[in-house]
Amino acid sequence: MRHLALLGSTGSIGTSTLDVVKAHPERLSVVALAGGRNRELLARQCETFRPTCVSVALADDAAWLSTQLSYKPEIHHGAEGLMACALHPQADTAVAAVVGAAGLSSTEAALRAGRRVCVANKESLVVGGPLMRKALAEGGGELLPIDSEHAALHQLLADRPSAQIREVRITASGGPFLEWPLARIRAATVEEALNHPTWKMGPKITIDSATLMNKGLEVIEAALLFDLRADQIAVTIHPQSQVHAMAGFTDGSYQLQVCANDMKLPIQYALLWPERLNGPVPPYDWNQARTWTFEAPDLERFPCLALAYDALRAGGTAPALLNAANEVAVGAFLQGRIPFGTIPDVNAALLQSVPSEPIQSLEHVLDLDQRARQQAEAWIRARFS
Ligand code: MG
Numbered sequence: 001m002r003h004l005a006l007l008g009s010t011g012s013i014g015t016s017t018l019d020v021v022k023a024h025p026e027r028l029s030v031v032a033l034a035g036g037r038n039r040e041l042l043a044r045q046c047e048t049f050r051p052t053c054v055s056v057a058l059a060d061d062a063a064w065l066s067t068q069l070s071y072k073p074e075i076h077h078g079a080e081g082l083m084a085c086a087l088h089p090q091a092d093t094a095v096a097a098v099v100g101a102a103g104l105s106s107t108e109a110a111l112r113a114g115r116r117v118c119v120a121n122k123e124s125l126v127v128g129g130p131l132m133r134k135a136l137a138e139g140g141g142e143l144l145p146i147d148s149e150h151a152a153l154h155q156l157l158a159d160r161p162s163a164q165i166r167e168v169r170i171t172a173s174g175g176p177f178l179e180w181p182l183a184r185i186r187a188a189t190v191e192e193a194l195n196h197p198t199w200k201m202g203p204k205i206t207i208d209s210a211t212l213m214n215k216g217l218e219v220i221e222a223a224l225l226f227d228l229r230a231d232q233i234a235v236t237i238h239p240q241s242q243v244h245a246m247a248g249f250t251d252g253s254y255q256l257q258v259c260a261n262d263m264k265l266p267i268q269y270a271l272l273w274p275e276r277l278n279g280p281v282p283p284y285d286w287n288q289a290r291t292w293t294f295e296a297p298d299l300e301r302f303p304c305l306a307l308a309y310d311a312l313r314a315g316g317t318a319p320a321l322l323n324a325a326n327e328v329a330v331g332a333f334l335q336g337r338i339p340f341g342t343i344p345d346v347n348a349a350l351l352q353s354v355p356s357e358p359i360q361s362l363e364h365v366l367d368l369d370q371r372a373r374q375q376a377e378a379w380i381r382a383r384f385s
Helices: 012-023 039-049 059-068 078-086 101-112 122-139 148-157 182-186 203-211 213-226 264-272 303-314 318-334 342-353 362-383
Strands: 002-007 028-034 053-056 074-077 093-096 116-119 142-145 165-172 233-237 243-249 254-258
Touching: 002 012, 002 078, 002 101, 002 264, 012 028, 012 039, 012 093, 012 264, 028 039, 028 078, 039 053, 039 059, 053 059, 053 078, 059 074, 074 078, 078 101, 093 101, 093 264, 101 116, 101 122, 101 318, 101 362, 116 122, 116 264, 122 142, 122 213, 122 318, 122 362, 142 148, 142 213, 142 264, 148 165, 148 213, 148 243, 148 254, 148 264, 165 213, 203 213, 203 318, 203 342, 213 233, 213 303, 213 318, 213 342, 303 318, 303 342, 318 342, 318 362, 342 362
Parallel strands: 002 028, 002 093, 028 053, 053 074, 093 116, 116 142, 165 233
Antiparallel strands: 165 243, 243 254
């Protein structure tokens, strides 16, 4: 039986994780739930799963929750509450599904505590990659990716000697603007950008899919998880999102990982690995006629992908800087403050103006994250207010 601390329970990964838990009550239980500001949903989740530890973003919502529940769990709030859930003594597994850099400290702490950490929060790996690897090594736990492409790579690379791997490829749907000319992409509306063709996800990651920044962050994530260089990780556009990753071997042959595009599959894989139980969706139907297409990404129309490779090659704090700039830029776009085409401009400006340095500590990288956000915000304000 695995005992989960689910960090980010009310988001899209969080609710899918609870669906997986519900399907395998003999294997999975929930001891801690940390939500954000959706207190009504969190209250319903508490009644269903009865965690002994609960946390919300705001103190007022913690007080509200204590008057609503039919039982008496520990109720916390804020960053400390998130940490209390991550390190709950009864939890052996943490699902890190908090959106953005806010999830960094709790992911690191759970790794350091020797837990199995199933990471959906790719920012933890992008921003604090070397620190996560150190915490993993020192804590002696396990780090399993929940991202579909990385779960696919985990399946493809398991037990392979690294000398046999020539390259890995992660696929990208290409997002809603795959066929659009550059000028039209740059002027895309929020509604158009949120209209993802194959995956249903939260707003931040949906915008990142439209710019291909999501794939760029995933390239950085893959480098970290599987100890690969930038030139060993490629991206292939595959709009059907059925092949999630490919492993290319030294002899020129490839293996592909295929499954339905439902996040419950990689979530279940990470929670139950190395076991495989009945899946949350029907097995892949090979009798249904399908067409799969593959093409190279266009870095001119999707400059964020090229910026991610630049940041990975620069190393140190460069990926953290890019991530911070991008979070600010995406937030500003969603608020209607900047055009879609300005998102890569903000990212490029920050990456060019702030030199990369080696990451010293969690405090160092979190401080850099804050400063980068202020700089990105200042860049935007100077041009769009
Ligand atoms: Mg992904």
